[in-house]
Amino acid sequence: MRLASVALLILTAPALAQEVEGDAERGQNLFQRQCTSCHAVDEPRNSAGPTLQGLMGRVAGSAEGFTYSSALQESGITWTEEALDAYLANPGALVRGTRMAVRVPNDAHRRDIIAYLAAQ
Template sequence: MQHTLLRALGLALAAAALLAARPSLAQPAGDAALGSDVFSTHCAECHSVKDGRNKKGPSLFGVAGRQAAAVPGFSYSDAMKASGWSWTPQRLDAYITLPKQALPGGKMKYDGLADAKARADLLAYLATLK
């Protein structure tokens, strides 16, 4: 029994060490400079990064940490308004990966960004828009 407890404690300590070594989930691990290029290629046609300037999609200025459907002057889908989401890095990542799957009934026409590195870079860039 003592051996089992020691083994469980060892596994718990190893898991804690792995979690501590991980990059913070609050700060994306990507490259913001590369993320600017990803934004230009995949997002800029529909989204602005200027505060208060909406295009086909809402401005993404200050999106990191913001409540979903909160940009004044943008007409959001009922699904987005009802989501209750906050744009955490995890939520943004899931949404950018497959928007129609992440939010059925949403209005975004983008099919998604499968490249995890490009998404990490994009998230790092979006986090700089304050």
């Protein structure tokens, strides 16, 4: 019994390590450097990109007053952590023809940015 639980711990430890939550504070920093030139997140203001205020659970391509690509508008995506992770890793791979070209290739950076966006 005891041995079995030790074995279980050893087996699950790497999986647990991968599920570490993103750090919203680091995410804010990354967001300010890589995203604020085109996106506001603390107000419903669109600029070169749509506002990302209230992004989690929002239907893709639905910020009022922003002219999206039809690709994003017709994607049928609702923004969840998983969808954002895929979009930020490679927007064009998830939504062919989207006008957002910025990629965040680093897994940890994406997690941090998503944690920050989710906290807004």
